[in-house]
Amino acid sequence: MTKTASSWSGIERLREACLGLTLLEIETLFPIEGYLFTPREMEKVLKMGPRRRKSFTAARIALKDLSRQIGLIDESRPDHTIETLGSDNETPCLDQSGLYCSVSHSDRFVVAVAHRHPVGVDIEAVSNKIIRIRHLFLSPSEQLLFSQSTLDPGKTATRVWTIKEAAAKALGLHLFQAFREVEVIKGDIEKSVMTFEDKTYSVNHGEGDGQVISLVCCGEP
Template identity: 60%
Template sequence: MNEMSPCCAFDPSLPKDSTGWFEIDPLRSFCLGMILLEIESLSPGKEGIFTSREAVRTLKMGPRRLRSFMAARVALKRLARQLGLVDKSLLDRAIETLDPDGVAPCLAESGFPCSVSHSFRFVAAVANRHPVGLDLEVVSNKALRTWHLFMSPKEQGLLSVSGLSPDKAATRAWTIKEAAAKALGLPLVQAFREVEIIRIDEKEGMMKYQEKIYPARHVEGAGHVITLITFDDL
């Protein structure tokens, strides 16, 4: 487990996340910090939550996109507070969660690698000292219908020997590719080609990138799978 510096101590007085839906502690032991929230419970507050950079991003968003964007910002800002990266008196609208490129997430401009993912119901965010990727997906047949787009024939053969139902195995495969893409900073279609899944498992799959093998750790709950990948030696 990574040791936290004094500036990154967890603050138990902050609102708790949605750990009742998932047992995410096994993933927390492999990163600097992680948070899971139920989107329906989030409120932006009277003072608002967006920095000027974040507010610009929202200008052309429809209601559904705005909802997920807001959820991701809340999760990242709350994670920054839990890790002690910002002063407790700092308002949410002063905590930046977008890189200067206006796309990639950042954690209060702390320099810690981070990743965020959401479904319609949940949002999760993670921070680490090394490149990290997180994906949160609903378990469904969607990945089964599109597996030919993101899995090689060799990878497809792993589904039947995983010991999991086809929908759970395929969903885990998708999350591995997407989490790896986020951690590596790759376009998703490039990760489809360059990230090779070599094992699909309920709790820990394996993937290969540039001849190195990395674990892909999973937790499942409330019909969702969360996958965490860290690249400590990049």
């Protein structure tokens, strides 16, 4: 867990909504790549530029840490034997467990979550840029909700954006499909509510260090 976690709000609630959560500050990580990666992870990382390599590496550290945290992996098992790259070479996994997981990185942090049911997490820095492009991902009724909200506009827009990214991951949607078809019907600081195909989902948020996390779970932990 990151040292700055105490300055975050909602992290314990996020943790209770899933099987486990790891939140790390990327600049504090100093991995030794030869010890960290499985052969498949190594093959993928070798094709990456420095920026992508950093976020991919941070995601591997968070997922391996999470596997130990939830007791899936013995503490003594070496990192390079814990697979965190799904069979499609894109989506994350927690070794051969069959548990669901999700990971997200922002400019500063990486967050990983585990769950017995499909799950999606997203972290973004709060920014006014998201407000400027809100017409791209807010439906007319979400625009109305947005305009009536008493919350900070940047924080509200970042919540909706992260809800849709997390929903895309949890529900296996293309991001643009999530922008169009996931509808946020209630938005608040700690919890929001979204719908997709007549189903309603409660979304938990965490916030700290100018970042927002949204967690979408498709069942009880």
